[in-house]
Amino acid sequence: MSQTMLGYIKQDSPIHYLTGATKLICLLLFSFASMLTYDTRLLAIILIFSIVMFKVSKIQFKDVAFVVYFILVFLLLNNIAIFLFSPYEGVKIYGMRTDLFKLVGPYTVTVEQLFYQFNITLKYLSIIPMALLFMVATHPSEFAASLNRIGVSYKGAYAVAIALRYIPDVQRDYHDIAFAQQARGIDMSKKEKLSKRIKNITAILLPLIFSSLDRIETISCAMELRAFGNNKKRTWYSARPFKKGDYIAIGVATAFLVVAFLMMIKNGGRFYNPFL
Amino acid sequence: MKKPVIEFKDFNFQYNAQAKPTLKHINLTIYEGEKVLIVGPSGSGKSTLSNCINGLVPFYYEGEITGSLLINGKETKNSSIFELSNEVGTVLQDPDGQFIGLTVAEDIAFKLENDCVPQEEMKERVRKASKLVEIDNQLESAPHSLSGGQKQRVNLAGVMIGDVNILLFDEPLASLDPATGKTAIELIDELQKKTGKTIIIIEHRLEDVLHQEVDRIIVMDEGTIISDTSTEELLGQSLLKDTGIREPLYITALKYAGCRVISEMKPQRIHTLQVESCKDQLVTWYADQSKELIEEKAEVILEFDKVSFGYNPQKEILKDISFKVYKGEMLSIVGKNGAGKSTLSKLVCGFFKPTKGRILFEGKDMIEDTIKERAQKIGMVMQNPNQMISQNMIFDEVALGLRVRGIGEEEVTKRVNETLKVCGLYPFRNWPISALSFGQKKRVTIAAILVLRPEMLILDEPTAGQDFKHYTEIMEFLKGLNQQGMTIIMITHDMHLMLEYTDRAIVVSEGQKVADDLTTYILTDEETINKAYLKKTSLYELALKVGIDEPRAFVKCFIDYDRRMRL
Numbered sequence: 001m002s003q004t005m006l007g008y009i010k011q012d013s014p015i016h017y018l019t020g021a022t023k024l025i026c027l028l029l030f031s032f033a034s035m036l037t038y039d040t041r042l043l044a045i046i047l048i049f050s051i052v053m054f055k056v057s058k059i060q061f062k063d064v065a066f067v068v069y070f071i072l073v074f075l076l077l078n079n080i081a082i083f084l085f086s087p088y089e090g091v092k093i094y095g096m097r098t099d100l101f102k103l104v105g106p107y108t109v110t111v112e113q114l115f116y117q118f119n120i121t122l123k124y125l126s127i128i129p130m131a132l133l134f135m136v137a138t139h140p141s142e143f144a145a146s147l148n149r150i151g152v153s154y155k156g157a158y159a160v161a162i163a164l165r166y167i168p169d170v171q172r173d174y175h176d177i178a179f180a181q182q183a184r185g186i187d188m189s190k191k192e193k194l195s196k197r198i199k200n201i202t203a204i205l206l207p208l209i210f211s212s213l214d215r216i217e218t219i220s221c222a223m224e225l226r227a228f229g230n231n232k233k234r235t236w237y238s239a240r241p242f243k244k245g246d247y248i249a250i251g252v253a254t255a256f257l258v259v260a261f262l263m264m265i266k267n268g269g270r271f272y273n274p275f276l
Numbered sequence: 277m278k279k280p281v282i283e284f285k286d287f288n289f290q291y292n293a294q295a296k297p298t299l300k301h302i303n304l305t306i307y308e309g310e311k312v313l314i315v316g317p318s319g320s321g322k323s324t325l326s327n328c329i330n331g332l333v334p335f336y337y338e339g340e341i342t343g344s345l346l347i348n349g350k351e352t353k354n355s356s357i358f359e360l361s362n363e364v365g366t367v368l369q370d371p372d373g374q375f376i377g378l379t380v381a382e383d384i385a386f387k388l389e390n391d392c393v394p395q396e397e398m399k400e401r402v403r404k405a406s407k408l409v410e411i412d413n414q415l416e417s418a419p420h421s422l423s424g425g426q427k428q429r430v431n432l433a434g435v436m437i438g439d440v441n442i443l444l445f446d447e448p449l450a451s452l453d454p455a456t457g458k459t460a461i462e463l464i465d466e467l468q469k470k471t472g473k474t475i476i477i478i479e480h481r482l483e484d485v486l487h488q489e490v491d492r493i494i495v496m497d498e499g500t501i502i503s504d505t506s507t508e509e510l511l512g513q514s515l516l517k518d519t520g521i522r523e524p525l526y527i528t529a530l531k532y533a534g535c536r537v538i539s540e541m542k543p544q545r546i547h548t549l550q551v552e553s554c555k556d557q558l559v560t561w562y563a564d565q566s567k568e569l570i571e572e573k574a575e576v577i578l579e580f581d582k583v584s585f586g587y588n589p590q591k592e593i594l595k596d597i598s599f600k601v602y603k604g605e606m607l608s609i610v611g612k613n614g615a616g617k618s619t620l621s622k623l624v625c626g627f628f629k630p631t632k633g634r635i636l637f638e639g640k641d642m643i644e645d646t647i648k649e650r651a652q653k654i655g656m657v658m659q660n661p662n663q664m665i666s667q668n669m670i671f672d673e674v675a676l677g678l679r680v681r682g683i684g685e686e687e688v689t690k691r692v693n694e695t696l697k698v699c700g701l702y703p704f705r706n707w708p709i710s711a712l713s714f715g716q717k718k719r720v721t722i723a724a725i726l727v728l729r730p731e732m733l734i735l736d737e738p739t740a741g742q743d744f745k746h747y748t749e750i751m752e753f754l755k756g757l758n759q760q761g762m763t764i765i766m767i768t769h770d771m772h773l774m775l776e777y778t779d780r781a782i783v784v785s786e787g788q789k790v791a792d793d794l795t796t797y798i799l800t801d802e803e804t805i806n807k808a809y810l811k812k813t814s815l816y817e818l819a820l821k822v823g824i825d826e827p828r829a830f831v832k833c834f835i836d837y838d839r840r841m842r843l
Contacts, residue, residue: 139378140378161378165378169372176663177663179622179625179627180658180664181664181666182651183625183627183651183656184651184655184656184725184728185647185680185728186676186677186680200680202666203676206665207663210662218368219376221332221336221368221374222373224332224335224336225330225357226361226387226435227358227361227362227390227391228376228386229358230361230390230391235388235389235393235395236395237377237381237382237385237389237398238379
């Protein structure tokens with residue numbers, strides 16, 4: 001079976017030494033910063049910074065390539081959609097109109113629109129490396145602990161962790177059930193008509209749901225028998241204390257957010273207008 | 277006088293969803309440091325009894341309790357599941373399903389985490405507990421990547437760490453191969469000797485548990501305790517047989533020969549058994565039984581011709597496997613978990629293509645046949661019926677395979693009814709499947725395959741999790757099908773199953789075929805047994821003990837006689 005996508009990749013790097021909570025907090029701070037600002041200069045700096053961080057983590061691009069391409073395709077679709085539904089958004093924002101060429105009907109490509117969409121693309125790109133790092137450089141057992149640390153109740157945090165941990169099991173169940181049903185002649189391949197295929201898929205889904213319910217029952221018994229949910233709080237075996245690196249990382253991320261705010265004040269809004 | 281740790285006093289329990297009480301007038305006292313085995317057929321209430329001890333009843337599965345149950349002197353109904361978890365540690369049946377942590381260390385620490393134990397103390401205690409069960413070199417591994425035996429050690433460490441003084445094992449052998457099961461029983465015994473904890477084991481594989489001594493055996497049936505006595509005592513009675521629990525095979529053999537099993541013979545284990553007094557009877561009995569001839573081989577239906585398979589060329593899961601299956605045969609494929617048994621069945625059904633070699637069905641290479649085409653000839657039945665059933669009504673479930681093939685409703689009705697009659701399910705045809713027992717569901721899944729009229733059936737662990745009664749029921753049904761000409765292959769690690777119902781077995785280990793022989797030979801051959809993680813049958817040792825010259829023939833003779841007696 002193929003390796004799970006976006007699973008933990010073990011490496012020896014400063015990024016990996018940071019605690020899961022730090023990585024989560026940094027990811028959130030960076031996301032806020034780059035969601036707030038449309039300032040091209042700041043976005044470019046965040047992008048460069050996050051690419052450098054990605055390099056530092058020693059994660060190979062090929063390990064995450066599939067996901068990156070997947071996101072890029074969506075980014076492209078997103079850009080097309082923005083242009084289709086709001087072709088003069090940039091003109092409105094920047095208060096100017098410089099036509100480049102006319103397409104069809106009401107659609108004319110303007111410099112302002114291109115610049116606006118370039119900024120949006122930059123926003124996404126600058127945050128992708130950070131998000132990927134959080135996913136592949138945080139040990140899964142630290143997920144729950146780090147969620148709990150930033151204030152999510154430990155029961156909720158555990159629900160997330162358990163869900164993640166069951167993905168491979170449910171996948172295996174799915175393969176087994178699909179195997180059994182196909183061996184009965186229930187065809188799921190492209191040879192069948194679509195309507196029939198959808199109907200056939202229910203022959204997998206129902207048993208899958210029932211077997212998953214069985215799993216849930218067993219695990220919740222096992223958890224209660226070992227006193228889960230007894231106290232308001234719990235300790236974590238895999239939790240790590242904050243070190244210097246963690247404070248530095250959070251400091252840097254906070255600085256970026258502060259800069260984003262300052263730029264907003266200086267620019268008199270979220271947008272940086274080079275056309276003035 | 278020993279201190280009682282568990283005291284049931286006129287205890288009754290009724291689940292909220294049920295009309296009748298599941299436990300009736302239970303009076304039972306278990307003392308500190310005792311090792312007690314609880315046996316009983318499915319539905320006898322033995323699991324409910326264990327759930328009362330660990331608090332799942334009534335705090336997780338709700339219901340009404342009358343009478344009293346004291347654990348360490350405290351009434352359980354006024355307690356909570358959490359409080360009880362400090363007294364009783366439970367190891368559940370399915371080792372995979374109860375893993376919570378993502379690494380071994382975390383899983384072991386889970387109880388301590390919930391008790392808010394500081395991290396440093398936690399690490400120290402995890403180290404100690406893991407050392408006790410000898411899993412301390414695997415602390416960073418993912419629990420799922422371990423072998424069956426190691427998984428059980430992790431489960432054990434996880435309950436031991438809470439410093440409980442009662443350990444409860446709910447069918448600890450159910451998902452282990454025979455050799456690993458043997459080590460598990462030894463491990464439990466060793467732990468008890470080291471720590472002096474009270475141990476309660478719930479199991480129906482009596483012979484396997486008795487591999488190490490227990491102090492008392494409690495027999496349950498229909499919600500009551502019908503016997504509470506020592507092993508020697510119990511084995512001498514006919515109680516086990518009457519309640520549908522399988523006695524150790526050597527005991528059955530002695531009884532068939534007309535010997536009286538008494539406690540002086542030390543019958544609890546084959547190694548301690550004194551057979552002098554009944555040697556003659558046994559030898560005479562054996563001489564009386566006529567030897568059966570091995571039937572002549574019919575034509576070949578399925579053939580593996582030097583088949584290799586791997587997901588990538590560097591790592592082959594199956595290496596150069598060749599064997600033949602004859603028409604009308606009943607054959608076992610055995611080997612420990614992960615040996616490549618299920619890959620074998622996936623190759624036959626066409627989910628994977630061999631990287632080398634050919635698979636021939638009735639002499640024709642199947643390489644071009646699609647999964648659907650192969651399904652016409654070869655039916656595959658999964659271990660867990662819940663993984664196959666997708667309809668609400670029995671009739672619809674069985675009809676599904678025909679309907680997707682676009683067969684007319686009239687023909688469907690005819691064939692489904694025919695099949696349901698063969699499977700003894702016709703009276704239930706309009707029942708919802710949810711109303712059936714596990715064994716009946718299994719039968720529905722077999723019917724759903726049979727209706728397609730395959731020439732061969734492959735079953736994955738057909739009797740897993742079944743008690744002796746249902747085991748016999750399912751297997752006799754399959755035997756009946758076999759006698760009507762169906763070729764049947766069973767993938768299993770149940771030794772009794774392979775010995776009793778199949779003449780020949782193919783043993784797979786590390787992706788290679790290590791044996792292809794009569795089952796009586798396989799289960800008496802040291803080398804094969806070790807490779808496939810099997811266990812030598814106690815019948816063989818009994819035969820050696822009384823000095824029968826052909827112990828293998830004795831084993832075969834017993835099996836045939838025993839099956840006739842049970843029908």
